[in-house]
Structure formats: C-alpha cells, structure tokens
Amino acid sequence: MIRVCLIFLLLLSFFGFSQQTDYVDFKEAKVEISINSKEKQVEGHIEYTFEILKDVDSIYLDAQSIKLDSMQLLEIRPHIHTEYIGIRYQNNSKQIIVYNNFKREQIFELHMNYSALPKKALYFIEKDEGNQIWTQGQGKYTSNWLPSIDDMNDKIEFDLSITYDKDYEIVANGNLTDKKTNEFTTTWRYDMEKPMSSYLVALTIGKYNKKVENSKSGIPLEMFYYPEDSLKFEPTYRYTKRMFDFLEExxxxxxxxxxxxxxxxxxFLYAGMENTSLNIYSDAFVVDSIAFVDKNFVNINAHELAHQWFGDLVTETSGTHHWLQEGFATYYALLAEKDIFGEDYYYWRLYEYAQELLEQDKAGQSTSLLDPKSSSTTFYKKGAWVLHMLREKVGDEAFKEAVKNYLLKHQFKNVKTDDFMGEVEKASGQDLSEFVKVWLNNKAFMYDKAMKSLKKSTFIQEYLMVDCEVETSKCYEYLSSWISDEAKSKIIFQNHELIKKEAFINPLKVRQAIAQSLSDITTDLKADYESLLNDKSYITIEAALFNLWRNFPEEKTKYLNQVKDIDGFNDKNIRTLWLTLALITEDYEPENKKSYFDELTDYTSSKYGYEVRQNAFQYLNQIKACNDACKENLKQAGKHHNWRFKKFAKTLLK
Structure with missing residues (x-):
C-alpha cells in the first residue's frame, strides 16, 4: 500500500511539470451507458483508443467518485494481432491511473465497466410534465459521470450509446445512427466524426417533438420543443436558419x-451551453410572440452557435485565453443580430457593453483580458469590444482572412491568443503589439477610445446628445419628435415629470419606459396609462398592473379582472403578481382566496422551474404568508443545483 501511494505521489509530481497530452493522445471513445433515474445512477462500458507519444510508465483518466467494476488493456498491433496486457491500476476517487511500461508509438485500447452516482455534471430533474436528464460539462467536469479527460487540450472523438425508458427522447453529440427498442427501453446510438474536448460531451433526455430545417449548405438544424409548446415553436426558433447561414458566410x-x-x-444552470453540435439551453427562452419582444432566444442561439467554431472547433489551451471563446461568441452573435435587427441595434448593444465595462472599472474590479480569473463581463463584453476595435484597425478584408486562417490552421486543436493575433498581423501586415498592450493586457477598459468608435454611428450621436439631466428645455418636445425609441426612453427615465398625454403616442419600448418609470399616476393620465395593460409586452403589463392597482384603489377589481388570465413569461411574472394582489385586495373574490393562496404556495414547490419558484417565494415573503409548506419548499430550494437560486433561498431563510 505504501509503495502504491509513493507511485501515485511520484505521478502527481511528474505530471505537475508536464501535461499528460505530451505523453499520450486519447483518440477515440466508444461509450455505452444506461441511466437509472430512480437511483440516479449511470452504468457504463467504455472503450478508449490511445497512442503513446513518449515513453511513460503510467496514464490516467479523470474519474470523480466513480466505481470501477473491471478494466482491460489491449495493445493494438496493426496487421499482426491484438494482445491483452496484464494490467495494474489504481482508482483514487479522483483519477483512474493505469501503470504499464508504455513505449512511444504503441497504440492501445482501454476497456472498462463502471458505475457512477454523479453529484454534478449530470442532473436529474423531476417535474409533473415528465422527468428530464441533462448534462453540463464546462465548469462541472464530465468525469463525474464518464471517466474522461478534464484537460481540454486532449480532444477525443466520442461515440455515445445511451439506454433509457422508451417513452423518452435522447439527444447527444453527433448524428443519430440507430435506435433499438425492447419492452421497456430504447438504446440511442450517436456517432461523432471529429474530436472534441471532454467538457463538450453532452446528452439530454426528455419528452420532445422536433422540426428539422436544412441550412443553405445542407446542415440539418434540429429544433426540439416540448409537445405542449407547439405554438411557441416559431417565436422561439425565429431567425435560426438565417443566423446559421449568415455565420457560415x-x-x-x-x-x-x-x-x-x-x-x-x-x-438549467446557465442561459445556454455550446456542447459540440448540441446547444442545451434554458427553457426560460421558449417564448410566445409577446414574450419575444422583451426576452427571446435569438442572442443565446447565435452565441452558442458561434461557439461551434470558437470554442468547439478551436479550444483555448487554458483560462488565460478564455476570451478566444467567449469574446468571439459574443462578437459574432452580435454580428448575426446586426444582420437581423440592423446597424443601430449593433451599436446600441456595444454601447450597453461599454457602460457595463465602465461601471466595472469604477468599482475597481477590472482585470486584463488575459487574466484567467477575469469576470464574465470582461471575457464576454470586453472580448467583443476588442474584436470590434481590431476589425476597425485592420479592416474587414484582413480581419476576415485572419479569422479564416486561424480556424483552418488550428481546427480540432487548442489555441492561445498569440495564435490568433499572429494571423491578424500576417493578414494585415501590421505590428499589433501596441494594440495587444492597450486592449488585452491593460486592466482598464479604453472607454474614451470605445466612445470615439461608437460616435461613428449617428444613432449613438443622437442618443448622447439627448440629456435631460443637463439640458431640459427641449426634452418635452423630443418625446414627440423623430428621435430613436432609446433616446426617448432615456428622457423618460431621467425625468418622468415630462410625461404628458402625447408621450403615450409612441412605440412599445417607449411606452414600456413610461410603465416602469411613472409610479405616481395623475388623474389626467389615468386613461392613457390604463391603455398600457393592452400592450404586447409582459414587462409593460406587469408594471402597469401594479402601478394602477396602487394608485387607484377604487378600481382594483377592474384591473385584476382585466389581466386575470395572463401568465406572462415562463417565470409567470404576471400570474404570481396577480395572485399576490388578489390575495391582499379586500373583498376581491373572497370565495377564491384559499385557491389563490394554494396556487401561489404550490408555485414554490419543485414541480416548477426555479424562476417560477423564486417569484412565488418573494411575493409570499413580502406579504408575510410563507406557511409551513412554503418554508419546507424554501429549505429544499437551499439545496438546489442552480447556485443562484440556492443562494437566493439561503438568503431568504436567514
């Protein structure tokens, strides 16, 4: 035992100075798993093929608390024979270490049977509409349910075969090649043709329908949806093909x-995740046509799609170069949206990013883009700004040539910032060392330079010109002028006293600003404000309902009846508010008070998504009506896998 521990310590010391990828290349993984949702268990068989690059006496797979049932090592000798090798291994609950006298250019297969009770990376979701199982590898490690390589620098071709209840759909990386159904289960076989990092291995299990549309280049675009959400399909997946075709070009x-x-x-843990060929995303972005106006899947879809090139095809070597994934995905998603919504939208989003980065600077939280501990704001939004400024500096032609060469040269490999910047220097003929120093190495965001770039847009010039905190004389007239909705909304938020009847004769976004900013409603504006309840915006309706209910107590019943049947977004923002107001409105349907309270309390249970639960918890807490059932659900929420919701619940419990 002492000798084995000593070997393990020596192994850790050895790999501390060099990556395993210098010594072994895992090439292919044939994975067969069956999933037991009752026991929350995975049982699997894997066959890894790997090549030895340098002589080494041990190799490892990452395996978090995985039970290893059996293992075989085979040496593959082309045109001769396959030979089983006597094997010695150790499973220390973190890694499976295989000891052997491995020699350069040898090729092996490693076969293993295992089982796992994953605490993260593979999640079991129980809801009334049916169970779901889904994975999240990035940041959680696929090795919690599949012995694999956590190091993103080793890219492997994964072929997954998954067995589960025959009444469910299974989606995984690659192309579905076969389905076999027996009395109780179906086995789904997926084939990948190219290698990827292990954190991108993914599967989802649930009850879905799907529609398929081919891109201009012939790539199948498979769009899944819940059977009950057929009417939400079009607004949810609106512009998908257009964005795909745009990004390819x-x-x-x-x-x-x-x-x-x-x-x-x-x-889901995040808005979306760019698993190779498989974008898993939060169903909060499954929307109807009204929700589309305020909260849609377009940006998330474009972002995860862009990652298929920037992150999946070429992958960072380490967190130092994380912006090569998130900055690029943010930038190219913005370009795709620019193609749809126009140039003004593009500059407006860049302006919003700049303001967020400025606030980060003021808070003393800014870091270099090459700092692996940087914030998401830095990696995503500063990264996008760097690409915008770089393209301005070198020109469209050189920029696009550099991106193309960078991807083709490093496809299915790992990259550093120098790999990309080197291609830009070659394509442009420019020395970009000063640009790197100012935009990548510098902690501060170059706000003044960014604003100079933004002011090339007349839309941004106009927005900046309108400032009612500095000059108020023309602001009332602006609200009925030709200026942009964004500029008008700015005026309203700066000085809601300027809101007169004429201000309501504006497009939806301006009316939304009125609903959100004007909390004290005068009698002369009452009828105009009431019209906001008919707007095609769940944000507007929510704000208008509360403000009207508060300002005109004698007409509470009228307002409650008007929006009684509206749920709002998937988080039931309007329904949960409505239930709360109905409960605390004296004499409003007293015969239904109990059913309304039961409904609001029921929304705190695990049957519902955490966004719905959070709204219900907040309202019940505000009206001091969180009963024993609510409190028990809150305790359960404190153990939720979504860290934001868990933090919310723990804070509320204090």
Whole structure:
C-alpha cells in the first residue's frame, strides 16, 4: 500500500511539470451507458483508443467518485494481432491511473465497466410534465459521470450509446445512427466524426417533438420543443436558419459538425451551453410572440452557435485565453443580430457593453483580458469590444482572412491568443503589439477610445446628445419628435415629470419606459396609462398592473379582472403578481382566496422551474404568508443545483 501511494505521489509530481497530452493522445471513445433515474445512477462500458507519444510508465483518466467494476488493456498491433496486457491500476476517487511500461508509438485500447452516482455534471430533474436528464460539462467536469479527460487540450472523438425508458427522447453529440427498442427501453446510438474536448460531451433526455430545417449548405438544424409548446415553436426558433447561414458566410469556414441541435431543458444552470453540435439551453427562452419582444432566444442561439467554431472547433489551451471563446461568441452573435435587427441595434448593444465595462472599472474590479480569473463581463463584453476595435484597425478584408486562417490552421486543436493575433498581423501586415498592450493586457477598459468608435454611428450621436439631466428645455418636445425609441426612453427615465398625454403616442419600448418609470399616476393620465395593460409586452403589463392597482384603489377589481388570465413569461411574472394582489385586495373574490393562496404556495414547490419558484417565494415573503409548506419548499430550494437560486433561498431563510 505504501509503495502504491509513493507511485501515485511520484505521478502527481511528474505530471505537475508536464501535461499528460505530451505523453499520450486519447483518440477515440466508444461509450455505452444506461441511466437509472430512480437511483440516479449511470452504468457504463467504455472503450478508449490511445497512442503513446513518449515513453511513460503510467496514464490516467479523470474519474470523480466513480466505481470501477473491471478494466482491460489491449495493445493494438496493426496487421499482426491484438494482445491483452496484464494490467495494474489504481482508482483514487479522483483519477483512474493505469501503470504499464508504455513505449512511444504503441497504440492501445482501454476497456472498462463502471458505475457512477454523479453529484454534478449530470442532473436529474423531476417535474409533473415528465422527468428530464441533462448534462453540463464546462465548469462541472464530465468525469463525474464518464471517466474522461478534464484537460481540454486532449480532444477525443466520442461515440455515445445511451439506454433509457422508451417513452423518452435522447439527444447527444453527433448524428443519430440507430435506435433499438425492447419492452421497456430504447438504446440511442450517436456517432461523432471529429474530436472534441471532454467538457463538450453532452446528452439530454426528455419528452420532445422536433422540426428539422436544412441550412443553405445542407446542415440539418434540429429544433426540439416540448409537445405542449407547439405554438411557441416559431417565436422561439425565429431567425435560426438565417443566423446559421449568415455565420457560415461571415466566418468563412464551413460549419465543422454533422448537425446543429437545439434542446430546451428545465432548471438549467446557465442561459445556454455550446456542447459540440448540441446547444442545451434554458427553457426560460421558449417564448410566445409577446414574450419575444422583451426576452427571446435569438442572442443565446447565435452565441452558442458561434461557439461551434470558437470554442468547439478551436479550444483555448487554458483560462488565460478564455476570451478566444467567449469574446468571439459574443462578437459574432452580435454580428448575426446586426444582420437581423440592423446597424443601430449593433451599436446600441456595444454601447450597453461599454457602460457595463465602465461601471466595472469604477468599482475597481477590472482585470486584463488575459487574466484567467477575469469576470464574465470582461471575457464576454470586453472580448467583443476588442474584436470590434481590431476589425476597425485592420479592416474587414484582413480581419476576415485572419479569422479564416486561424480556424483552418488550428481546427480540432487548442489555441492561445498569440495564435490568433499572429494571423491578424500576417493578414494585415501590421505590428499589433501596441494594440495587444492597450486592449488585452491593460486592466482598464479604453472607454474614451470605445466612445470615439461608437460616435461613428449617428444613432449613438443622437442618443448622447439627448440629456435631460443637463439640458431640459427641449426634452418635452423630443418625446414627440423623430428621435430613436432609446433616446426617448432615456428622457423618460431621467425625468418622468415630462410625461404628458402625447408621450403615450409612441412605440412599445417607449411606452414600456413610461410603465416602469411613472409610479405616481395623475388623474389626467389615468386613461392613457390604463391603455398600457393592452400592450404586447409582459414587462409593460406587469408594471402597469401594479402601478394602477396602487394608485387607484377604487378600481382594483377592474384591473385584476382585466389581466386575470395572463401568465406572462415562463417565470409567470404576471400570474404570481396577480395572485399576490388578489390575495391582499379586500373583498376581491373572497370565495377564491384559499385557491389563490394554494396556487401561489404550490408555485414554490419543485414541480416548477426555479424562476417560477423564486417569484412565488418573494411575493409570499413580502406579504408575510410563507406557511409551513412554503418554508419546507424554501429549505429544499437551499439545496438546489442552480447556485443562484440556492443562494437566493439561503438568503431568504436567514
């Protein structure tokens, strides 16, 4: 035992000075798993093929608390024979270490049977509409349910075969090649053709329908949706094909995978995740036509799609170069939206990013873009700004040539910032060392330079010109003028006293600003403000309902009846507010008070998505009506896998 521990310590010391990828290349993984949702268990068989690059006496797979049932090592000798090798290994609950006298150019297969009870990375979701199972590898490590390589520098071709209840759909990386159903289960076989980092291995299990549309280049775009959400399909997946076709042309490199699948899931950890060929995203972005105005899937879809090139095809070597994934995905998603919504939208979003980065600077929280501990604001939004400024500096032609060469040269490999900047210097003929120093190495965001770039847009010039905190004489007239909705909204938020009847004769976004900013409603504006309850915006309706209910107590019943049947977004923002107001409105349907209270309390249970639960908890807490059932649900929420919701619940429990 002492000798084994000593070998393990020596191994850790050895790999501390060099990556395993210098010594071994895992090439292919044939994975067969069956999932037991009752026991929350994964049982699997894996066959890894790997090549020895340098002589070494041990190799490892990452395996977090995985039970290893059996293992075999085979040496593959082309045109001769396959030979089983006597094997010695150790499973220390973090890694499976295989000891052997491995020699350069040898090729092996490693076969293993295992089981796992994953605490993270693979999640079991239980809802009334049906169970779901989904994965999240990035930041959580696929090795919690599949012995694999956490180091993103080793890219492997994964072929997944997954067995589960026959009444459910299974979606995974790659192309579905076969389905076999027996009495109780179905086995789904997926094939990948190219390698990827292990954190991008993914699967989803749930009850879905799907529609398929081919891109201009012939790539199948598989769009999944819940059977009950057929009417939400079009607004949810609006512009998908257009964005795909745009990005292929703009990037200049063909989409590198067999298909592109989009699958919504419940209680997801993030907005979306760019698993190779499989975008798993939060069903909060499954929307109807009204919700589309304020909260849609377009940006998330474009962002995760852009990652298929920037992150999946070429992958950072380490967190130091994380902006090569998130900055690029943010920038190219913005370009795709620019193609749809126009140039003003593009500059407006850049302006919003700049303001967020400025606030980060003021808070003393800014870091270099090459700091692996940087914030998401830095990686995503500063990264996008760097690409915008770089393109301005070198020109469209050189920029696009550099991006294309960068992707083709490093496809299915890992990259550093110098790899990209080197291609830009070659394509442009410019020395970009000063640009790197100012925009990448510098902690501060170059706000003045960014604003100079933004002012090339007449839309931004106009927005900056309108400032009612400095000059108020023309602001009332601006509200009925030709200026942009963004500029008018700015005026309203700066000085809501300027709101007169004429201000309501404006497009939806301006009316939304009125609903959100004008909390004290005068009698002469009452009828105009009431019209906001008919707007096609769940944000507007929510704000208008509360403000009207508060300002005109004698007409509470009228307002409650008017929006009684509206749920709002998937988080039931309007319904939960409505229930709360109905409960505290004296004499409003007293015979239904109990059912309304029961409904609001029920929304705190795990049957619902965490966004719905959070709204219900907040309202019940505000009216001091969180009963024993609510409190028990709150305790349960304090153990939720979504860290934001868990933090919210723990804070409320204090």
């Amino acid at each position: 703009e990037i200049g490199v063909s989409y590198p995978w067999q298909n592109y699948k989009m699958v919504p899931v419940k209680d």
